[in-house]
Amino acid sequence: xxxxxxxxxxxxxxxxxxxxxxxxxxxxxxxxxxxxxxxxxxxxxxxxxxxxxxxxxxxxxxxxxxxxxxxxxxxxxxxxxxxxxxxxxxxxxxxxxxxxxxxxxxxxxxxxxxxxxxxxxxxxxxxxxxxxxxxxxxxxxxxxxxxxxxxxxxxxxxxxxxxxxxxxxxxxxxxxxxxxxxxxxxxxxxxxxxxxxxxxxxxxxxxxxxxxxxxxxxxxxxxxxxxxxxxxxxxxxxxxxxxxxxxxxxxxxxxxxxxxxxxxxxxxxxxxxxxxxxxxxxxxxxxxxxxxxxxxxxxxxxxxxxxxxxxxxxxxxxxxxxxxxxxxxxxxxxxxxxxxxxxxxxxxxxxxxxxxxxxxxxxxxxxxxxxxxxxxxxxxxxxxx
Amino acid sequence: xxxxxxxxxxxxxxxxxxxxxxxxxxxxxxxxxxxxxxxxxxxxxxxxxxxxxxxxxxxxxxxxxxxxxxxxxxxxxxxxxxxxxxxxxxxxxxxxxxxxxxxxxxxxxxxxxxxxxxxxxxxxxxxxxxxxxxxxxxxxxxxxxxxxxxxxxxxxxxxxxxxxxxxxxxxxxxxxxxxxxxxxxxxxxxxxxxxxxxxxxxxxxxxxxxxxxxxxxxx
Ligand SMILES: Nc1ncnc2c1ncn2[C@@H]1O[C@H](COP(=O)(O)OP(=O)(O)OP(=O)(O)O)[C@@H](O)[C@H]1O
Ligand SMILES: [Mg+2]
Numbered sequence: 001x002x003x004x005x006x007x008x009x010x011x012x013x014x015x016x017x018x019x020x021x022x023x024x025x026x027x028x029x030x031x032x033x034x035x036x037x038x039x040x041x042x043x044x045x046x047x048x049x050x051x052x053x054x055x056x057x058x059x060x061x062x063x064x065x066x067x068x069x070x071x072x073x074x075x076x077x078x079x080x081x082x083x084x085x086x087x088x089x090x091x092x093x094x095x096x097x098x099x100x101x102x103x104x105x106x107x108x109x110x111x112x113x114x115x116x117x118x119x120x121x122x123x124x125x126x127x128x129x130x131x132x133x134x135x136x137x138x139x140x141x142x143x144x145x146x147x148x149x150x151x152x153x154x155x156x157x158x159x160x161x162x163x164x165x166x167x168x169x170x171x172x173x174x175x176x177x178x179x180x181x182x183x184x185x186x187x188x189x190x191x192x193x194x195x196x197x198x199x200x201x202x203x204x205x206x207x208x209x210x211x212x213x214x215x216x217x218x219x220x221x222x223x224x225x226x227x228x229x230x231x232x233x234x235x236x237x238x239x240x241x242x243x244x245x246x247x248x249x250x251x252x253x254x255x256x257x258x259x260x261x262x263x264x265x266x267x268x269x270x271x272x273x274x275x276x277x278x279x280x281x282x283x284x285x286x287x288x289x290x291x292x293x294x295x296x297x298x299x300x301x302x303x304x305x306x307x308x309x310x311x312x313x314x315x316x317x318x319x320x321x322x323x324x325x326x327x328x329x330x331x332x333x334x335x336x337x338x339x340x341x342x343x344x345x346x347x348x349x350x351x352x353x354x355x356x357x358x359x360x361x362x363x364x365x366x367x368x369x370x371x372x373x374x375x376x377x378x379x380x381x382x383x384x385x
Numbered sequence: 386x387x388x389x390x391x392x393x394x395x396x397x398x399x400x401x402x403x404x405x406x407x408x409x410x411x412x413x414x415x416x417x418x419x420x421x422x423x424x425x426x427x428x429x430x431x432x433x434x435x436x437x438x439x440x441x442x443x444x445x446x447x448x449x450x451x452x453x454x455x456x457x458x459x460x461x462x463x464x465x466x467x468x469x470x471x472x473x474x475x476x477x478x479x480x481x482x483x484x485x486x487x488x489x490x491x492x493x494x495x496x497x498x499x500x501x502x503x504x505x506x507x508x509x510x511x512x513x514x515x516x517x518x519x520x521x522x523x524x525x526x527x528x529x530x531x532x533x534x535x536x537x538x539x540x541x542x543x544x545x546x547x548x549x550x551x552x553x554x555x556x557x558x559x560x561x562x563x564x565x566x567x568x569x570x571x572x573x574x575x576x577x578x579x580x581x582x583x584x585x586x587x588x589x590x591x592x593x594x595x596x597x598x599x600x601x602x603x604x
Pocket of ligand 2: 072073074193
């Protein structure tokens with residue numbers, strides 16, 4: 001698995017290991033982008049990207065998440081020079097792209113594929129024509145273009161649609177054409193701006209699967225903009241959370257999902273992992289279940305069998321009343337709320353043991369004793385194994 | 386009774402003059418208008434060759450010329466016509482004001498169709514590494530082809546209309562014929578025949594344009 005080194009950096013120095021610095025394919029250093037005020041009466045200037053520093057590891061899949069207007073598209077467009085930065089430096093494969101001429105930028109762009117939410121296919125050209133277009137631009141010979149296009153269409157699974165016009169294709173098929181076009185020149189970077197946001201859930205998963213294949217088979221580094229945490233969970237090795245032009249959180253996907261620090265990240269994660277009961281749900285659970293209610297964070301350090309084992313060993317009768325467990329980057333993550341019945345001392349002992357492994361939270365029951373709405377027993381999950 | 390025997394050859398010649406005036410005007414103004422329209426589109430703020438000054442200048446020129454009634458425009462630029470064409474009457478002289486006015490209007494029509502096109506496609510073309518000039522020629526214009534054909538059909542008909550007006554001040558062609566042998570001789574029959582010919586011409590052009598645009602739209 002690719003090692004991920006990224007994140008906002010402190011004190012102006014990019015913190016990476018020697019290896020990290022060498023394997024970063026894109027690195028942004030204090031980058032900003034200000035859109036100037038339009039005319040004298042136009043809207044005020046916008047600082048769309050504000051002092052962003054991050055590194056993208058070669059061969060990794062990075063997710064950029066944030067609310068509308070956070071500056072995600074602008075940030076990504078700075079990487080292939082569709083937009084010019086107003087500060088900082090942007091290294092793409094070791095080359096600073098911030099001061100390149102339009103002509104030089106075109107060469108950089110040819111080595112970076114891009115796909116879009118609305119697919120942006122040429123409606124006046126067939127599927128074949130769309131995929132052949134970047135090859136023609138790159139100066140491929142006519143006899144080489146044909147087999148290359150066939151190969152690409154085959155890879156994305158629409159080998160039989162070459163002479164169709166985009167209008168005659170479904171959204172999922174159109175995005176496949178978009179991906180084939182983006183891959184035509186064998187780019188080592190692929191930028192995906194909300195590439196699945198216009199697709200239904202099933203088609204989204206198909207396209208994500210395709211992107212993962214692109215990453216695995218060609219080693220293409222992929223930067224995915226999305227507002228769906230589901231997308232991050234499915235394909236991203238690392239994730240960057242943007243808010244008002246700034247990076248507010250970044251890290252390996254698993255750890256961000258496990259312990260989101262920024263408030264906005266927490267809300268995003270909750271949309272993908274809704275396994276923690278809300279206050280209202282808790283109230284209903286407390287009425288329905290007389291036993292003690294405890295929410296246990298499930299992770300690699302505390303997988304379900306281990307939790308079950310602890311309860312069983314102490315003779316506690318446990319039942320899951322709420323929650324869910326999922327896989328992120330092939331690692332287990334979730335949260336389960338148990339109803340526990342048994343000797344009070346045994347339950348206390350079990351909770352104490354669990355608290356060494358993971359975060360647990362005991363909820364008030366409808367029967368006394370009730371001290372507060374929620375009585376928490378929190379422990380860090382970084383403990384023993 | 387109308388003396389068709391003498392009039393028919395004149396009508397034939399007038400028809401040819403109209404075809405000539407319209408063809409030359411369409412060719413010249415069609416190309417000039419395309420360049421003007423693409424320039425207006427491309428220099429708009431935010432577009433491929435965004436250039437405030439150029440855009441304002443071209444936009445101003447179009448806005449000045451376009452609202453002038455054509456019949457007045459012909460007389461207003463008569464001095465220019467005299468310098469450039471050596472005369473202010475006849476078919477050749479009529480072509481200059483026609484081409485100028487039509488070029489300006491086509492420029493606006495082209496611009497409006499291009500502005501309405503999807504900016505995402507231009508973005509995709511840039512992302513692929515294509516040059517801006519090539520994007521204009523190979524992406525922007527072809528993507529708007531169907532509405533452009535309809536716009537050009539509309540302009541073709543407007544140019545037939547202009548040619549008739551040019552006839553009024555001695556430009557020749559069907560307009561001139563209808564005035565000289567119809568209106569001025571109180572011969573309603575001649576006027577009617579000319580009108581029918583013009584209607585048939587315009588209908589044929591419109592049908593051809595629609596069919597072509599439909600073919601492109603259907604794919
Ligand atoms: N060309 C532009 N001119 C002026 N302001 C712009 C331009 N492009 C983007 N902005 C502004 O920059 C900010 C960031 O926009 P951006 O499109 O990068 O956000 P985003 O995170 O991609 O949002 P979304 O999720 O809606 O796509 C917004 O306030 C937007 O209005
Ligand atoms: Mg965006």
